[in-house]
Amino acid sequence: MEICIKNLSRYYFSGGKTIKALANVDLIIPANQIFTLLGPSGCGKTTLLRCIVGLETPDSGEIRIGEKIVWSKEKNIFMPPEKRELSMVFQTYAIWPHMNVFDNIAYPLQIRKESRKDIARKVKKTLQLVQLDGFENRPATKLSGGQQQRVALARALVAEPKVILFDEPLSNLDAKLREETRKELRSFLIKLKITAIYVTHDQIEALSLSDTIAVMKDGRIIEIGAPKKIYFGSDHRFVADFIGRANLIDGKVKAVEDSYTIVDSGIGTIACLKNPDALPANAVTICIRPEFIKVIKRDTRDGRNIFRGRAESMVFVGEAYEAEISIADTRLITRIEPTISIKEGDEIALSFDPDHCFVLSK
Amino acid sequence: MNRPMFNTRAALTPSLIVIVGFLTVCPVIMLVFGSFSEGLGAFGSFTLDKYIIAYTNPDFADIIVNTVIFTIGSAFVATVLALFLAYLNTRTNIPLKFLFRIISIIPMMIPHILFSVSWVLLLNPSNGMLNLFLQEILSMEGSPFNIYTLQGMILVEGLLDMPIAYLIIAPAMAAFDVSLEESSKVCGASNLRTLIRVTLPVLRPAILSSVILVIVRSLASFAVPSVIGMPGRIYVLSTHIYQIVATGFTADYGMAAAVGMSVLIVSITLIYIYRYLTSESEKYVTISSRGYKPTLIDLKNAKYPLFGIVGILSFVLIVLPVLVLFYTSLVPYSMVPSTKAFSMMSWNNWVEVLSDPISLLSLKNSVFLGIVGATLGVILSVFVSYVIVKVRTRGAGFLESLSFLSFSFPGIVIGVGFMWFFVQTPLYATIWALLIGYIATYLPYGIRPLTSAFIQIHSHLEESSRVCGAGTLYTLRRIIIPLLIPGIVSGWILMATMFLRELTLSVVLSRPGTEVLAVQVLHFAEDGLWGKVSALGIIMICISTTLVVIAYLIGAKLTRMENVNQ
Numbered sequence: 039m040e041i042c043i044k045n046l047s048r049y050y051f052s053g054g055k056t057i058k059a060l061a062n063v064d065l066i067i068p069a070n071q072i073f074t075l076l077g078p079s080g081c082g083k084t085t086l087l088r089c090i091v092g093l094e095t096p097d098s099g100e101i102r103i104g105e106k107i108v109w110s111k112e113k114n115i116f117m118p119p120e121k122r123e124l125s126m127v128f129q130t131y132a133i134w135p136h137m138n139v140f141d142n143i144a145y146p147l148q149i150r151k152e153s154r155k156d157i158a159r160k161v162k163k164t165l166q167l168v169q170l171d172g173f174e175n176r177p178a179t180k181l182s183g184g185q186q187q188r189v190a191l192a193r194a195l196v197a198e199p200k201v202i203l204f205d206e207p208l209s210n211l212d213a214k215l216r217e218e219t220r221k222e223l224r225s226f227l228i229k230l231k232i233t234a235i236y237v238t239h240d241q242i243e244a245l246s247l248s249d250t251i252a253v254m255k256d257g258r259i260i261e262i263g264a265p266k267k268i269y270f271g272s273d274h275r276f277v278a279d280f281i282g283r284a285n286l287i288d289g290k291v292k293a294v295e296d297s298y299t300i301v302d303s304g305i306g307t308i309a310c311l312k313n314p315d316a317l318p319a320n321a322v323t324i325c326i327r328p329e330f331i332k333v334i335k336r337d338t339r340d341g342r343n344i345f346r347g348r349a350e351s352m353v354f355v356g357e358a359y360e361a362e363i364s365i366a367d368t369r370l371i372t373r374i375e376p377t378i379s380i381k382e383g384d385e386i387a388l389s390f391d392p393d394h395c396f397v398l399s400k
Numbered sequence: 401m402n403r404p405m406f407n408t409r410a411a412l413t414p415s416l417i418v419i420v421g422f423l424t425v426c427p428v429i430m431l432v433f434g435s436f437s438e439g440l441g442a443f444g445s446f447t448l449d450k451y452i453i454a455y456t457n458p459d460f461a462d463i464i465v466n467t468v469i470f471t472i473g474s475a476f477v478a479t480v481l482a483l484f485l486a487y488l489n490t491r492t493n494i495p496l497k498f499l500f501r502i503i504s505i506i507p508m509m510i511p512h513i514l515f516s517v518s519w520v521l522l523l524n525p526s527n528g529m530l531n532l533f534l535q536e537i538l539s540m541e542g543s544p545f546n547i548y549t550l551q552g553m554i555l556v557e558g559l560l561d562m563p564i565a566y567l568i569i570a571p572a573m574a575a576f577d578v579s580l581e582e583s584s585k586v587c588g589a590s591n592l593r594t595l596i597r598v599t600l601p602v603l604r605p606a607i608l609s610s611v612i613l614v615i616v617r618s619l620a621s622f623a624v625p626s627v628i629g630m631p632g633r634i635y636v637l638s639t640h641i642y643q644i645v646a647t648g649f650t651a652d653y654g655m656a657a658a659v660g661m662s663v664l665i666v667s668i669t670l671i672y673i674y675r676y677l678t679s680e681s682e683k684y685v686t687i688s689s690r691g692y693k694p695t696l697i698d699l700k701n702a703k704y705p706l707f708g709i710v711g712i713l714s715f716v717l718i719v720l721p722v723l724v725l726f727y728t729s730l731v732p733y734s735m736v737p738s739t740k741a742f743s744m745m746s747w748n749n750w751v752e753v754l755s756d757p758i759s760l761l762s763l764k765n766s767v768f769l770g771i772v773g774a775t776l777g778v779i780l781s782v783f784v785s786y787v788i789v790k791v792r793t794r795g796a797g798f799l800e801s802l803s804f805l806s807f808s809f810p811g812i813v814i815g816v817g818f819m820w821f822f823v824q825t826p827l828y829a830t831i832w833a834l835l836i837g838y839i840a841t842y843l844p845y846g847i848r849p850l851t852s853a854f855i856q857i858h859s860h861l862e863e864s865s866r867v868c869g870a871g872t873l874y875t876l877r878r879i880i881i882p883l884l885i886p887g888i889v890s891g892w893i894l895m896a897t898m899f900l901r902e903l904t905l906s907v908v909l910s911r912p913g914t915e916v917l918a919v920q921v922l923h924f925a926e927d928g929l930w931g932k933v934s935a936l937g938i939i940m941i942c943i944s945t946t947l948v949v950i951a952y953l954i955g956a957k958l959t960r961m962e963n964v965n966q
Contacts, residue, residue, distance in 0.1 A: 093863050119866045132864035136882045145878075146868040193868070 039104040039200040039233050041067040041090065046099035048085055048257075059085040060096065061257040067235060068250070072227055074236045076244040077254035078280065083237045084205055086254070090235065091126050091203050092119030103201065125194035127207040131186045133178045139165075139189055140174040146197040164196045167226070184215050191223070195230070202227075204236040208243065220247055241281045245269060253277045270327075273315075275398050278325040285331070285370045287324045291316050291397075299397050305365040309342050310395035323398045328360075330394035331372040333380065334387045343390040352382050363388060413787050413795040417802065420784060423840035424805045427817030431664065434820035435657035450654040459635070467619065467636040470553055470629075474621075475614040477558025479607060482565035485710065487595075490574045493696045494707055499714055504566045506718045509944055511901035512560050512623035513918050514937040517925055518721035519556050520627060521934075523547035527734040529724070536736065548632025557624045559717060561617050565610040568678075572606035591697060605677050612674040616667050620810030622904040623918075627925055637663050638812050638904070645816065645908060653819055660813035671808035722941065729934035749931035759936055762915040765831055766900050766940075769838060769916065770947060774846075774896035777839045781846030781891055782884065788847070789854035807844040811904025814841055819908055829911035837905050842898050846891040853887025882958070889955030896947050901940060 048060040059082045067073045075083040088094040090101060092108065095116065101109040103124070108117040125146075134142055140161055147157045165171050168188040173181075178189060187207065194202050208216045208223075224247050227234045238244055244251050245265045252262045253276075261268065261277050272278045279286060289303030298309045299316050301324055308324055316322050334344070347365035352374070359374040363386070372388070380386060438445050454460070489500040522530045523545045531543040538544075546552065580602060584594040600607070618624075625639040635643065637659065644656040699706060727737065730745040753759045788800045806814075818837045822828040827836070857880065865875040903918035910919045917940050924933040 091867055093866070118871075119863070120869045120871050122867075123869070124867060126864065126867040128860040128864055130858055130860045132858065132860035134861055134865075134879060134883075145865070145870075149869045149874065193864075197868070 040069045041065075041104075041201065041233065041235070042100075042102040043067075043086075043090070044100040044102075046086070046089060046096050046101065048082075048089060048094065048096045058257045060089070063099070063257070063259055065252065065259060065262075067233065069233050070231045071249040072224065072234045072236060072247055074238060074244045074248035074251045075254055076238060076241060076251050076281075079239055081254040082257040083239075083254050085257075087203050087205055087235060087237050091124055092117065092122050123199060124201050124203060125197060125199040126203040126205065127187075127190045127194050129206045129209060131190040131207075131210075133181075133186050133189055135179045137178060138174065139170070139176050139178055139181070142178050142189055143192045143196050145193065150197070160196055161192075164192045167195065168192045183211055184219070187211060187219065191226075195226070199232070201233045201235070204234060206238055209238075209240070216243075223247065245281070253280065270394065271396060272325070273399055275323050275325075278396070278398055283328050283371060285326050285328065285372075286398075287326070287368060287370075289322060289324055291318050291320045291322055293318060298392055301397065303368075305345055305368050308390060308395055309392040310397045311393055313397040313399055315399040316397045320399075325396045325398055326370075326390055326394060328370075328372045330391045331363075331370060332389045332391070333361075333372065333374050333378065334389055343392055343395070345388050345390075347386060347388055349380055349382055349384045349386055352380065412783065413791055413793065413799060416784055416787055417795060417799050419780065420799060420802045420843070423836070423843065424802055424809075426821055427809075427814045427837075427840065428664065428805075429817075430820040431657050431660055431813065431817030434654060434817065435661050437654055437820075439652070439654055447654075450652075450658040454655045454658040463635050463637060463640050466550065466629075466634055469550055470557065470625070470636050471615045471618040473550070473554035474557035474561055474618040475611045477554060478561040478565040478614045479569070479610045481558065481562045481713070482569045482610060483603075483607065485562075485566055485713070486570040486573045487599075488706060488710065490570060490576075491697055492699050492706075494699060494703060494710070496707070499710060500566075500570075503710075503714050503717060504563045504570070509897060509941070509948070510718070510721055511903075511918060511921075511937070511940055511944075512621070513627060513901070513903050513921050513925070514725060514933075514940065515560055515721050516556055516624050516627040517921070517930070517933055517937065518724040519547055519552070520631075520925075521724050521728055521734065521930060522720075523552065524631075529734065529736055532734075532736045546632075547628055548634070550634055552632075553624050553628050553634065556628060557618050557621055558614075560621075560624065561614045562717075564617060565614055568610045568613065569603070569606050572603055576602065609674050609677045612670050612677070616670050616674070616808060616810075619663060619667055620812070620904060622812055622907065626907075626922060638810065641812050641816065642907060645819075653816060656816045657820065660810075660816050663810050663813050664808075667808045667810050667813075668805070671804075675804065722938075725934040725937050725941075727934075728930050729938055732931065734930060749935040753932050753935045753939070756932075758915055759920055759932075761913070762917050762920040763939065763943075765834075765914060766902075766917040767943060768831065769834055769902070770896045770900040770943075773835050773838050773899045774892050776835070777843065777846045777895045777899075778850075778888055778892045780839065781843065781850045782888065784843075785847050785850035785854050785887075789851050790859070803843055803847055806841055809841050811841055811902075812908055815905040815908030818905075822909070829914060831914050834902075834906060834909050834914060834916065837909050838899050838902055841905055842895055845894045845898060849890040849894065850884070850887045853884050857883050885955055885958050889951050893948050893951050896951065897944050900944050900947065 043063055043065040046060055046063045047058065050057045050059055063086060075086060077083050085094060089096045089109070090103070096109060096111070098111045099109075100107060100111070103122060106117070107113065107115050108122050109115060134145075137145075143161045143164060144157050147160060161174070162171070165173060168191055170185065170188050170192065173185070178186070181189065187210075190207070208219055211219060220243060236247060245268075248265055250262060251265055251268045253260050253268065255276055261272060261274050263271075268277060269281055272281070275286060278284045287303045287305065287308070289301040289308065291299060292302045292307065293300040294312065294317070297312050299312050301308050301310055301322060303324065310324055345365050347363040347370070350362045350364050350369065352359045352361045354376065358376055361372050361374050361380075363370050363372055365388070370388075374380060435450055436446055436448070438447050438449070485500060485503065488494045489497055520528070522528050525531065525543040525546040525548065528543065528545065528547065531545055534540065534544050547556075576599070581594050581598055584598045589597065620638065622638045622642065625636045626642065629636060630639055641656045641659055641663075644659065645651045645653060728734070729749050730747070731741055732744055732746070732748065735741045784799060784803055787796045788803075815837065818833065818840075822833045827833045861879055861883070862875055865879045870878065901918050902916065903922065906916045906919045907922065910916055917936065921933055921936055921940070924936065
C-alpha cells in the first residue's frame with residue numbers, strides 16, 4: 039500500500055518557543071518497499087512515524103494510506119490509530135507483561151473476534167515464522183531481549199497487515215544479535231510483500247536494510263534515494279557527513295570537462311565525477327570516502343589526483359589501519375591495508391579515484 | 401510525550417483539582433477562619449482573642465517542651481532501631497531474613513491505640529502485669545516501671561513509627577553503592593570505621609528523611625499521648641487540642657484552631673523538607689542500583705546474639721500486644737497469668753461488648769467507612785495518579801502538590817478544620833462527614849501505590865494496543881486495568897486498614913450516632929474498662945486482617961482470570 043504525505047507539519051511548544059518537529063514534509067512511500075527514515079536524534083523521524091500511525095496529531099497537512107485519507111487538516115479528518123489497520127513494532131517492544139506469549143500475539147486477532155481455532159492456527163504459524171515455536175505459554179516477561187523482539191514482530195505480523203511501522207526496533211539488542219535480526223527482518227519483509235516504514239539513527243542499519251532511505255534533519259526531509267545513491271552520490275554535505283565516514287574538502291569549480299568537474303582546493307586540483315549543477319567559479323564541497331583514497335608509496339609520478347602528504351597517525355583496527363594524512367593544512371582520513379609498511383611520520387603519496395570524488399552542490 | 405487530546409481528558413485535570421483542592425485546602429482555610437472567629441456559632445465575626453488566650457496559657461510552655469522532647473525522642477528511637485534492623489538485613493548474613501519483612505509490615509496492621517493499650521496493661525504502675533510479676537518474684541515494694549512518663553511515651557511511639565523509618569532506610573541501604581565501602585576497606589579501615597565514616601554519611605539523606613517523617617507522625621500522634629500521656633498528666637499539642645474540644649464544660653473550637661495552626665504550619669514545613677530530601681536521595685540512589693549484590697558481612701560470633709535482639713523485637717512488636725490483649729479480654733481484672741487467673745477466665749467481656757449497642761454501632765460504622773471509604777478513595781486515587789503520571793501538564797504538577805499536602809495533616813488539627821466546615825453544612829454529625837475527612841487525610845496512601853503502578857505502564861503498552869486495533873475502552877479493559885490491579889489492591893488495603901482504625905480525626909468529628917471503633921476503644925480505656933478494650937480491640941484486628949485477606953484474594957483472582965480466559 040502506498041503512503042502519501044502532503045505538507046505535513048507538527049509543532050511543539052516548549053519554554054515559550056515553538057519547535058518545528060516536522061516542517062512541511064512531502065513524501066511518497068511506495069508500496070511493498072522497505073522505506074527508512076534516517077537522521078540524528080531530534081530530527082523528527084519518530085514524530086513522522088507516530089503521525090502516520092495516528093499516535094500523534096499533526097498541526098497541518100494530509101496523510102493518505104492506500105486510498106484512505108487518515109488525517110487531513112482541511113477536510114477535518116482524523117482516523118484514530120485503531121482504525122488505520124497498521125502494525126507497529128515499538129522501540130521498547132511494548133510486550134504486555136501480564137499476558138503470556140500466546141495472548142500477546144493473539145491480541146490483534148481477538149479484537150477482530152476471529153474464531154478460537156483460527157487464532158490458534160495463525161499464532162502457531164507466526165510463531166514458526168519468527169522461530170519461537172513452543173513458546174505459547176511462556177510468560178512474556180520471562181523472555182530474553184531478542185525473544186521479546188521476536189514476539190513484538192510476531193504480533194505485528196499476525197494480522198497480516200499491508201503496512202508495518204518500525205520505531206528503532208533493534209536499538210536495544212546487542213551488536214551481534216542486531217546484525218542477525220536485521221538480515222532476518224529483511225528476508226521476512228521481502229517474502230511477505232509488506233510496506234515497511236523503518237525509523238533508525240543507525241546508518242549501517244539503514245544502508246543494509248532499506249530499499250529507499252529518506253534522510254531527515256530539523257523536521258525536514260533532505261534527501262531521498264536508494265542506499266547506494268545516498269552513500270555514493272549524495273548531493274548534500276549533511277548527508278555525506280552523516281552517512282559513513284567522509285573527507286569533505288572545500289573548493290571552487292575551475293572547469294567542467296566531458297565526464298569530470300575540475301575543482302581547485304586547498305590541497306590542489308581535484309578531478310571529480312561530473313556534477314552538472316556545479317558551474318565554473320561556484321564554491322563547492324568535495325566528498326571522498328576513506329576507502330577511495332589509495333596510498334602509493336614512493337611514487338614519483340605527478341598525475342591527475344595524486345597528492346603528497348604525511349602519515350600523521352596510524353591506528354590498527356583489525357582489518358586495516360585507520361590513518362590520518364595531512365596534505366598542506368588539510369587532514370584526511372583513509373584506510374590503509376594492514377600489510378603495507380608505512381610508519382607514522384612517513385611521507386607518502388595518495389591517489390583519489392576521480393569516479394568516487396563527488397561534488398556536493400548543496 | 402504528546403498525544404491526541406480529547407475533551408474528556410482535558411476536563412479531567414481541572415475537575416480533579418477542584419475535588420482534591422476541596423478535600424485538602426478547604427479544611428485548612430476553615431481552620432484559619434475558625435481560629436479568628438469567636439465560636440462555632442459565630443463564624444465570621446473576627447477576633448484575635450483565641451490566639452491571645454491560647455498562646456498566653458501558663459501551661460502552654462510546658463506543652464511545647466513536652467511535644468519537642470516527645471517528637472524528637474520518638475524520631476531518634478525509631479530511626480536508630482530502623483538503621484540497626486536495615487543494616488542487619490541488607491548487609492549481614494543474619495539468619496531468617498523474612499522476619500524483617502514481617503517486622504516492617506505487620507505493626508502497621510495493629511492499631512496504634514491497641515498497641516499503646518497493651519503497653520499500659522504491661523507497665524502501668526498500679527497493676528501493670530510486668531510490674532506485678534517483677535514485684536512478686538523480686539519481692540519489691542513499689543513498681544519498677546511506670547509507663548505514664550515521657551520516656552514511656554517515647555518508647556512506645558518510637559516502636560510504632562519504626563516500620564516507617566525502616567521502609568525509608570532499608571531501600572536506601574540496599575541501593576547503596578558497595579564500592580564506596582570497599583574502597584574504604586582497601587584503604588585499611590575496619591568494618592566499624594567504614595560504617596561510621598562512609599556508610600552512615602552516605603545514607604544521611606535517608607536518615608534525615610526518616611527523622612523528619614517520624615517527627616511529623618509523632619506530632620500528629622494521638623493514640624500514645626492520650627492512652628499513655630494523659631493518665632500521667634503529660635500533655636502534648638495533640639492531647640492539648642483534644643482537651644480543648646472534648647473535655648471540660650464547653651468545647652472551644654476557635655482556640656483549638658488557633659493552637660492547631662502552629663502544629664499544621666510546622667507539619668507542612670517539615671513535610672516539604674522531607675519531600676525535597678527524598679527527591680534528592682532518589683535521584684542519587686537510582687544511579688547505582690542496577691543489578692548488583694552487596695557482599696554480606698559475616699557476623700561470626702555476634703550472629704546469634706544479634707539475631708536474639710531481632711527476635712525479641714519482633715516478639716515485642718507483633719506477638720506481645722495481641723497476646724496481652726487476648727489474655728486481658730478473658731480475665732475480669734488485671735492480674736498476672738496464674739492458675740487463679742486461668743480458672744477465672746471467661747468470655748464475659750466479649751459478651752458484654754457484643755451486646756453493647758454503641759460498640760455494635762461503632763463496629764458497623766467502621767466497617768462501612770473501611771469498605772466504602774477505601775473504595776471511593778481508591779477510585780479517586782486512580783484518576784489522580786493517572787493525571788500525575790500520564791498527563792504531566794502544569795495542572796498535573798499542581799494536582800500532585802495538592803494531593804501531597806494532606807500527607808502532612810495532623811489528624812486532630814484537620815479534624816478541627818473540618819469541624820468548622822461541616823457545622824455549616826447538613827453533613828454535620830453524619831457518617832459522610834467522617835468519610836470525607838478520612839479520604840481527604842489519607843489520600844496520599846491511595847495515590848502512592850497507584851502512581852507507581854501507572855509509572856510501570858509505559859505509554860508504548862497502551863499505544864501498541866491501539867495500533868493493534870483496540871479502541872480506548874478495550875485497551876482500558878485488557879491492558880490498563882489488569883496492570884493496575886496490584887496497585888489498586890495495595891492502595892485499597894492501605895486505606896481500608898487505616899480507615900478501620902482511624903482515631904485522630906474521629907475523636908473530633910465523631911458524634912453520638914457516628915461512633916467508630918477506635919473512639920469507642922479510647923472511651924473504654926479512659927474509663928479503665930481494659931477487658932472491654934481488649935475484646936473490642938481483638939475484634940478490630942480480626943476485621944482488619946479479614947479485609948486484607950479478602951482484598952488480596954480478589955486481586956489474585958482478577959489477575960489470574962486475565963491470564964487464563966483471554
